[in-house]
Amino acid sequence: MFNKIIQYFWKIENKIAFYPSLIAIWGVIFALLMVSAEQHGISDYLQEALPVLVINDLATARVILSSLIGGLISILVFSFSMVMIILNQASSNFSPRLLPGLISNKKHQSILGIHLSGVFYCLITLISIEPTDKNYQLPGFSVLVAIIFITVSLAAFIYFIHSISQSIQVDHILKSIFTTAKKRLELLITYDEENKSLIEEDKQLNDTSDWHEYYSAHSGYIQTMRINNLLELIDQSNTVIRILPRKSTFLLKGIPIFKSKQKLDETTAEKFLDQFIIDDTESMSENYALAFQLITEIAIKAMSPGINDPGTALTCIDYLTELLALRIKKSDRMLIGKNQKLKVQINITPFDQLLYTILAPFRAYCSHDIIIVSKLLRMCDYLLQQECANEQYKKAMKKQAQNIISDAKKKLDNEDDLNNLKAEQQKFDKI
Structure with a gap:
């Protein structure tokens, strides 16, 4: 109730x-x-x-x-x-x-x-x-x-x-989205640094095939979770849970919402499910991945023939660059503990998938524009120079940079544009 x-x-x-x-x-x-x-x-x-x-x-x-x-x-x-x-x-x-x-x-x-x-x-x-x-x-x-x-x-x-x-005004909208996502990312990065001791325990619990699955009666996006209540229930049940759907994923009926290491009775399971707030809309204050999607959509819309505003697309890439520079400082897993003991594992969008989701629309709709292509490659180059929480992130950046270059070659005919593209490719080959 x-x-x-x-x-x-x-x-x-x-x-x-x-x-x-x-x-x-x-x-x-x-x-x-x-x-x-x-x-x-x-x-x-x-x-x-x-x-x-x-x-x-x-x-x-x-x-x-x-x-x-x-x-x-x-x-x-x-x-x-x-x-x-x-x-x-x-x-x-x-x-x-x-x-x-x-x-x-x-x-x-x-x-x-x-x-x-x-x-x-x-x-x-x-x-x-x-x-x-x-x-x-x-x-x-x-x-x-x-x-x-x-x-x-x-x-x-x-x-x-x-x-x-x-x-x-588009600048105001972008700034508002950027600020909200930046605050959320900084909060999560700080939390990760304070809970590094949970990483080893997380590795030991990597195999959850024998854990017990529990399903939500509602469909929609997970807006938020009452973490403190969840932790109390976990202590009472002497278990560990893994939250399966990512916040950017639409939760369908019949898909498990979480797994528990210990089997829960029906009443307890219902109490656990009551701690998830599910709605049919997404909340950017709780889901930084939505900010990446919105900024990308604004950039792609700006490049459409009806609007034709490449300046806005370039500004969007600048904001994406700064947010991605924050994201690479965070791991691909959210761990919540109590008294230095792991209690909750939360799945989040992996960095390689997030980067692909951002750059795929640019490759599809902007590969013909050398200015946008060059800006995206400079973004990848900048990110490669930053410290990462996981070295696998850099492999994803290099792969996406090569994808951008490959698609641009198919769309560009001008010799100068192709020469500039070749120079960019040589730069990434050396990294």
């Missing part, structure tokens, strides 16, 4: 309406609190202490509130329209897979929520104004707060225009 609640929250938390709805509810609650405060005489008190802040004319109060409601609704509609336009442009010009990241932008959602809460506040305040009589005190302070609300909304709208105009 708890797992279902977590999964449901995970799904709705990234929806475009989640934060606006949440903030709008707070706006309604605040409006009701202000109505209660008015009934307890807050405007009477302010009328005596600071009369300049209190509006006492009924017609003026209603006109102000009606105008504010109309203005806020106009801003709200325009803001939602801008979001839809941005999403459409991002899908057309870059990659549809960017949409979840843009939709889940909490700053934009919060601004939409401010506008929506302002509308509800003004509506409730307007409805709370009673027919005038001699002893009735207008909710003047509430009207003043409504004016403050519209001021905040206008400031938020100005920031929204600035932010959303930046969010659609």
Whole structure:
């Protein structure tokens, strides 16, 4: 039950309406609190202490509130329209897979929520104004707060225009993807260095053919795992587990999700499965491999005839180079331990497969462009000069460099281009 609640929250938390709805509810609650405060005489008190802040004319109060409601609704509609336009442009010009990241932008959602809460506040305040009589005190302070609300909304709208105009720029998108992946990789590299003692134990547990497999009842991507809960369950069961699907792999029904060294009873196995959060979308904050895929897709889309933006493709290769330089410092296995004892083995995308996945689309769609080919070869040359967690990584780099050269030779006809390519090949032959 708890797992279902977590999964449901995970799904709705990234929806475009989640934060606006949440903030709008707070706006309604605040409006009701202000109505209660008015009934307890807050405007009477302010009328005596600071009369300049209190509006006492009924017609003026209603006109102000009606105008504010109309203005806020106009801003709200325009803001939602801008979001839809941005999403459409991002899908057309870059990659549809960017949409979840843009939709889940909490700053934009919060601004939409401010506008929506302002509308509800003004509506409730307007409805709370009673027919005038001699002893009735207008909710003047509430009207003043409504004016403050519209001021905040206008400031938020100005920031929204600035932010959303930046969010659609390809440099901003690439930087955001790069930063998220870099933080994740640096965290994993640090964790690997702190748990080097687990490597030997991992080698001893390399053969898992006699381990017991357990299957998920759901299909989708593994978003995250509640590691602390898993470690507690592992201690209680006196076992070690290996998580089989990689985070970039779609988990199908009937495919095992993990193996356990010790056999687990049905109830315990269900508790283990409850610690996996599975959804139909991928999360870049938990899966750095997705960042490589997105940057590659943006580069390939930029090289399409309809867009023809090689400058963006070159920028993408620069970001890929820096991320790959981080990735080669990490091993091809994620090991999690407790008290210096191995508890969880996690399969991740091997470096050679990751590099192939990145470069295969470039070879297919960009081999005719000597500038892109040269940039990719310089990337491989740079990576070969870096320290690697595994020397096998360098073999993969050399192999992919040779593949790039081989495919480019088939597409290029210009003699100068072929001579440059030959010089690049000689450089790699010497390494």
